[in-house]
Amino acid sequence: MTDQAVDTSGPAGTTGTEGPDTVAPPRFFGRARELKELRADIERAGLDTMAGRRSGRARVLLIAGRPGSGRTALAEELSRRLLDTGDYPDGVLRARLGEPGGAPVPGERAARELLGRLDVAGPPGADEDELTEMVREALAVRRAVLLLDDAADAAQVDPLLPDNPDCLVVATAQGPLTGIPGVRPCTLGGLDAASAVQLLAREIGDVRVTVDPLTAETLAEECGGLPAALVMVAGLLADRPTASVADVTKQLRELPEDTELPTGARPLARAFRLVHDSLAPTPARILRLLALAPAGLADAHTASALAGCSVSAARTTLDDFVRLGLLRGDGAAEPQYEVPGCLAPMLRALLEERDRPAEIQLARARLLERTVRLLQSCRAVTDPEGSPSRRKLAGLPRSLRFPHPEAAADWLRRRRPALLASAAVAVEDGELDTLARRLVAALVRALAVHEGTEAAAPDLYGLHGLVLAVAERRELPRERAAALLNLADLDAGTGRTREALVRYRAALDAGRAAKDPYATGRAMESIGGAHAELGDYQRASDWYGRALAQRLTQGERADEARLYGRLGTVHTYAGRYGEALRNWRAAAAGYRRLGDLPAQARALSEIARVQEYAGRPQESLQTCREAVEWARRAEDVRLQAALELRLADTLDRLGDPAAAGLHRGAAERLLGEESVAYEIRSAATEN
Template structure:
C-alpha cells in the first residue's frame, strides 16, 4: 500500500497466499502485532529453510572482522505472481517471536509502478511505531533520520514489499544489527550491503497441482484426471497467482472437467502464464462484472469496496457487492484486513487490469468514472463529519437527505470507516490532483476540504497535522495550476500555520509572505490601490490581513519584537480599512503585549486602551474587562500601583455585565495584589477573601500572574 505504508501483521492481499488462510492482525495506527497463527504455504519449504539458514549465518562483513553497522537484509526476488510476498509473510510469521517490537510492513511501489516517496513511507512507519506524533512538514532527511534513530532502539523485522530501487532500502535501513530487513523485489539490489538473496521460480509440479486442487473446490477433479491437472499447472507456469485464478475459474464451473481448463489455456494466444490465466477468467465474465473488473484499475491504492466499485462502474451498490464477492472466490481480489467488506487488488494483476481498461474504455469514460468515485467519496466524508455534529445542526439536516447506505449510525462507525479508508482516500486525492489537464480539480478541492473536516472531527490536532499538511500542499498545487489566487493564499496560510506550530519559523515566514502576495494579487499594496482591487475582486483583504498578522506572530515567536510590532501595525491598518473592529481590537492587544514585553509602557498602555475602547463599542464586556486588566498590569510593571488599583476597579465594574465568575475572581485577586502594594493590606485581604468565596462557591480555579 502507499499511504497506509504500515500494515498489521497478517495483512491479506498477497498474490501467492493460499486460499482460506486468515491471520488476525492489529488495527491500523496501533503497535504492530505478530499474528496468532503461522503462515502455512505449500511448496516453499525449501526456500523458508534457506532463509532461516541465511539469517543464522554470519555476514561477509563479520567474517572479514568488520561487522556492518546496518541491519541484515534478506532479499526475496521473483516475478510478480510467484508468491514472493506470501513467502515473505510466511517467514515473518515464523521468525516474529525473535523480534520483540513486532513486524512492520511497507509497500514501496504504488499501483501503476510509481515508487512510493521515501518521505511518505518513513512517515507511516514512524506513525506505526508511535506514540509521539510525526512532525507535520518534516522533509525526507528529517523523517528517515528519525526513523533510523527510532529503529535503533528497537528489535523489529521490517518487511519492504515491491522494492524497485536499491535506494529505497538504503534510505530506510536501520543502523542496528538487532533489526532485520526482508525485501521483496523483482531482481537484485546492487549496492545494498549484507544482502542474502532467495530467488523464486514457479512451484514444483506436485505443489502446483495441490494448489490448483485446493482452489478448484473438489480434490477429486484433479485426482481423476492428473494429466489434465499437470497441463493446467504447466500452462500457468506453476505460478501461484495464475494457479489461483485457474482454480477459481474451475470452482465457479463445477460441472466442467479440468481437461476443459487445460484446453482453453492451451488455446490462449498469450505467452505470459499469468496473462493466460487472467484472460481465462476475464473472458468468462458477463458484461457488468467485466466492466467492474477493468474499473478495478482505478481503485485508489488498490483498495475497493462496494461503494467504490458501484461508482466506478455505474451500477447499484448491491450488484457491486455481489460481484466483488464473486471476484474474491475467483482469485481476482483478496480480503483486506483494513475493514469488513474491503478488498485488495493483487498487485501482480494491476498491469493486466490497466491494459484491459485502456482497451475497452475511452479516456473520457475513465475520467467520468473517477469523477463518480470522487463524488461518492465526498458524500461519505460529509456524512462522516456530520455524525459528529449536534442533533438539529445544518450538517445533520443535510446528511439526512443522503442515501441510507452512505450515512453512519454512530461516531465510532464513522471513525472506523475513516481510518480504514484513509490510505485509499488520500491516494484518490493525489490521483485527482495529478489528472491531466486539471479536469478533476474542482472535485479534488471538494474532496480535500471534506477530508480535512473529517480529520478535524475524528482526530486530534497532532494526529491530523501531518496529513493535513500534505492535503494543503495538494490544494496549493491545484490553485497554482488553475490560477486561483484566493485558494492559493488560503493553502499557503494553512501551511504556514502548521510550519509555525512545529517551530519551522523561517519556512512559515516564506509561506506567509507568498500568501500575502497571492492575496494582494501580486501587486504592492496601498490604501487606494487596495480598495480598488478589493472592489474589483482581484485580491482578498481578509487573507492579506491574516498573512500580515501571522508574519507578526511568527516574528514574535522568534523573539524579534521590533519586526513583530511592525507587521502587527500593518495588519491593524488593513483591519481599520475594512472597519473590522473585532480584528482591530485583537491587533491592538497583540501590539500592547509586544510593547509591554519590551518595556515600552506608554505605547503599551495606548494599545490596550484602544483595544478596550473597541471591545466596549462591540459590546463584549468580558474582552473589555480583560483589556482593562492588561492595562492595569502595564501600570503595575511600570511601578504605578495607584493606577493599577484604579483600572482593576474599572475592570471589575465592566466584568459585572459579563457573567463570568472566573474572570471576576481573577480581577479581584489582581486588585488584592495591587491594594497590598499600596499598603492597604486590609482592603487587599477583603478582595482576596471575596475572590476565594467566589471560586469555592462555583468550584473554579484561576491562574493569575
C-alpha cells in the same frame, strides 16, 4: 508492484504492528527450502562481524521474485514464524514501498506510515530525511521485524534501516538491492509441482485433482508454478464445478502469449486473460474499471460509482472477484478490497485496450462525485439534529448516509489511504479540477471534524498542498492565498517560522491579486505574528499596524480589538510601555463596546501588567481591581481567581502581606479546594 499471493498468505496481513498472539495463519504451501535458507541467513555472520565487530545495523533479508511469485506471502510467513520464536517481542511493522501501478511510494509517505504504526507523530510538512530519522530513532529501542514490501531499489530501503542489530528487516523486490552490504537475495521461482497441485486441490477439492493428477501437474506447469496464476485458474475451476481440469488446461494452453512480455511474466498474463475473458460483459467491465481504484483499494461504493450500478450489485460482484483470486478482501462487515499489485498493470492495460477514453473519464468523474458526497455525509452526521446539514443529509439515498458519527469515523479511518490517494490522483490528472477541489475541501472538513486539526495536521498539510497545485495551475489567486495561509499556519505551528513567513508573504501577494480583503488582512496579521515569534518586534508592530489600518476602514470591531491587543503585546516585549498602554486601552475599549466582558477583563489585566513593568504599582493595583470586577460580572470564575492571585502578588511587592493573603484566600474559595496558578493568556494570543 506489490505481490500479495493469495495462495500462500491467505487474507491480507494485518495493518499496523502484529504481535505473536495473533490468530493462527492460514495454511502455507511449499517454500520449505526458501524458509530454511532465510532462517539460516539471519544467523549468518555479516562483514562487520567477520571483521571482529558486531554490526550496528539491522540485518536485511531480501526476497526477490517476479510479480505473482508469492514473495510478499513468503515474507509474511517468515515474519509469523519469527514472532513465534519470541525473538522479536515488538512485533511486525509493515510498509508498502510500491504503488499498485509500479511507481515507488515517496519516502516521506512510507516513513509516515511506519511512524503511525509506531504511535509516533510526524510533524506536518517534515521532509523525508527528518521522518526517516524519526523512524530509525523509534526502532533503535525496539526488537521488531520491519517488512518493507515491493522495494524498487536500495535508495528506498537504506534510509529506513534501523541502527539496531536487534531488529530484522525483511524486504521484497523484483531484483537485488545493490548498495546495501551483506544482503543475499532469496530468489523465488514457481512453486514445486507437489505444492502447486496441493494449492489447486485446496481451491477445487481433492476429487477433481486425484481423478487426473497428471493433468493437474500440467496445469501447474502452464501457470509457471506462480501462486497468483494458480489461484486465479483454481478460482475459475471452483466457479465452474462441471468443468474438468483438462478443459481449463486446454483453454489456457490455447491462449496466445504476449511476446512483448518477459518469458517469466507470460503465465500470469495468460491466466489473468483466461479468467477475465470468462466473465460476463458487465462484471468484466467492472473488473477493468478497478484499475482506477485509488491506491488499488476499493469498496462497494467505489465499484458502484465506477460502473454506474447499485451498491449491493457491486458488492456481490466484488465478492465474486475475491473467489476468483482477482481481489483480496479484508473480511470486515463493510469490506474493503485490494487489487493485487501483480494484476494492477494488466488491469490498466486491458482498460485502455477495451474501453473508450470518454467512458473512462466519465467513470473517474462518477467516482469523485460519489466520494465527495460520502465525505459530506461523513461530516454532516456530526452536526446537531435539526441543523440544515442534517436535513440535507436526510435527503440522501440510504446507501450514502451513516447511521451515527462513530460509523462515519470508522469509515473515514478505514478508507483514509484510499481517500488521500484519490485526492492526489485527481489533482495530478488535471482534467477534473473542479471535482478535485471539491473532494479536497470535503476531505479536509471530514478529517478536521472527526480527528481534530492537530491530529490530522500531517494529512491536512498534504491536502492544502494539493489545493495550492490546482490553484496555481488554474490561476486562481483567491484559492492560492487560502492554501498558502493554511500551509503557513501549519509551518508556524511546528516551529518553521521562517518558512511560514515566506508563505504568508506569498499569500499577501495572492490576496492582493484577488482583491480579497480577508486574505490580505489575515496575511498581514500573520506576517506580524511571524516577526514577533522571531523577536523582530519593530517589524511585527509595523505589520500589525497595517492590518489594523485595513480593519479600521472596514469597521470590523472584533478584529480591531484583537489587533490592538497584538500591538500592545509586541510593544510590551520591546519595552515601549507607553505605546503598549495606549494599545491595550484601545483593546479594552473595543471589547467593552462589543460587550465581550471576559476579553475586557483580560485586556485590563494586561494593562495592569504593563503598568507594573513601567514602575507604576499603585496604578497597576487599581487597574487589576477593575479587571477583577469585570471578570466577576462576566461570571468567569477561573479568570477572577487568576486576577485575585495577581493582586496578591502585587500587594506582596508593595509590602502588604496581610492584604495579599486575603486575595489568595479569595482565589482559593473561587476554585474550591484547588489552588491553581492560572496563567492569563494575553489577548494577543487569542483568535
